[in-house]
Each structure stands twice: as C-alpha cells, then as structure tokens.
Amino acid sequence: MEASDANAPEGPVTSAGLAGLVGMLERRDAVVLSGAGLSTESGIPDYRGATGLRRTGTPMTYQEFTGGEAARRRYWARSHTGWPLFARARPNAGHRAVELLRRSGHVGAVITQNVDGLHHAAGTRETVELHGGLDRVVCLDCRRTSSRSELDRRLEELNRGFRRPGAVLRPDGDAQLPQEQVDGFRVAPCADCGGVLKPDVVFFGENVPADRVERCYELVDAAGSLVVLGSSLTVLSGLRFVRRAARARLPVAIVNQGPTRGDDLAALRLDLPLGPALTEAARLLGAG
Structure with a gap:
C-alpha cells in the first residue's frame, strides 16, 4: 500500500492538511496506537527524534x-x-484531544507503547499499556x-x-x-x-505478556481504522499491529515527525506536530 504524503513534512497544521485524517476518523471506532512522540510536548524526550535514528x-x-x-x-x-x-509530566494537547475523540466515539480504543501514564491522566482509563507503567x-x-x-x-x-x-x-x-x-x-x-x-x-529483551498482545489484536481486529501517533515503529511490539491491520485491509494512518518502519503500509502519512494536529482534528470533528 502506498501512503499519501509519506516523504515530506506537511508544514503548518491546516484543515486542508488534516482532511485525510479527519475523513478516516469520521468512520468512527478507530484504534489509536501511540508512541513516545506523543509525549514530547509534555517534556518527556522521545527515543529517536525526527530522523528515527537518535x-x-x-x-x-x-x-x-x-x-x-x-x-x-x-x-x-x-x-x-x-x-x-x-x-x-502532565498530559499535553495531544493526549487531551485523543480523549475528546474517544468520548465522541471517533476513537474506540487506545493502545500505548508509552510507560508515562499520560493517557490515563488525561482521562483515558481504558488505555492498554503495552509496555506497562x-x-x-x-x-x-x-x-x-x-x-x-x-x-x-x-x-x-x-x-x-x-x-x-x-x-x-x-x-x-x-x-x-x-x-x-x-x-x-x-x-x-x-x-x-x-x-x-x-x-x-517491559524491558528490552523481555516479551510483552501474551494476553496483553492478544487483547491488542482483538482491538485492532474490531476497529474501523488504525491511527499511529508519534511512533517510529522501530520495535516489533508496535509494528506488528500495523502489519495486522494492513493484512486485514484496515486503513492505517501514521502521524509522526520523521520516518517510520510502517510507512509503506499506511494509507495516509502525515508529518505534523501532534498536539496542534490532533486538537484541530478534534475541532473539525466536533469532538471539543
């Protein structure tokens, strides 16, 4: 699957630039898979930066x-x-927008690779913490x-x-x-x-508990789309869900500053700052 707009930063957040993401979320029941990039605006540094290498x-x-x-x-x-x-660290605009989208039904479930608890702090209590807390x-x-x-x-x-x-x-x-x-x-x-x-x-070299992985598979299988937020998908623990969605022909959107390992599997690829982008998407969807 070839992602649209996969190779170049999108620049400022605009309604037009978010049309594809908003259209995907309008179908409702998206599953969000979040990574370290979602928490950088809360002061927690990410692992690899814009190049995906650092x-x-x-x-x-x-x-x-x-x-x-x-x-x-x-x-x-x-x-x-x-x-x-x-x-x-406290939830930022991105975490709060995800919770607004969950309350409005546009997001059905949240899986996070982060161990910072910021989705929970933003009110998304049902978040599956893939790597613990x-x-x-x-x-x-x-x-x-x-x-x-x-x-x-x-x-x-x-x-x-x-x-x-x-x-x-x-x-x-x-x-x-x-x-x-x-x-x-x-x-x-x-x-x-x-x-x-x-x-x-879950440390490097340690397996994510099998029942937790299975729960995430169930959420992806029941979803209308998969939206990846702030993850380079470098490690298999997150990439496997993108691969699962792609095999099932489930639409995948990736919003991340920098390249990801799942770009070739995405129907939509946006290089945008997550807080402003998600806040604007929630506004456009009437989730505010």
Missing part, C-alpha cells in the same frame, strides 16, 4: 537487570534521579505490585542527599549519572519478602 545511551535489558546487582544499582540510581522530573514496581520473587511513589520514599530514606539539581531526563524516565555516584547507591528490596524489585515495564 538514541543516546544503551537501554537496560531484562537479562542485564536480572543478571547482577551492579546493573540493578545502576538502573535504580539513574531512575531515582530522573523520577521527580518524570512524575511531574513506570508508576508501578513489581517484585520478581513474590510478584507483589506496589506504587513507584512508595518506592521513591524508601529510596530517598536510604540515599539522603543523593539527588542533585540539573538532572537531564531521558526517554526511559531515568537520568545520566557518573559511575562514582552510581557505586554508592543503595537499592531497596521488596518490603514484603526482601526480593528484587523491578519497574512494572
């Missing part, structure tokens, strides 16, 4: 995290530093789930004075730290069993 640093893998205490210390030291900045932690031994805020208080008590002003937030919710700071960090065990705590997110 990524500073190597993300923690599941195998690395579970394989040694030093890796877990590095993860939690950086995550503890970045958490206040991450936790302060950073607001929760899970014990790998007893499987108890608890709040990240609770863990933050415990880490602060164990590491008083550890945080320094001027930390720069990274896409995974952590911050870069020199190794000498990491070495002295104290990690909190599970409050119930003393086991290993992990953020309740």
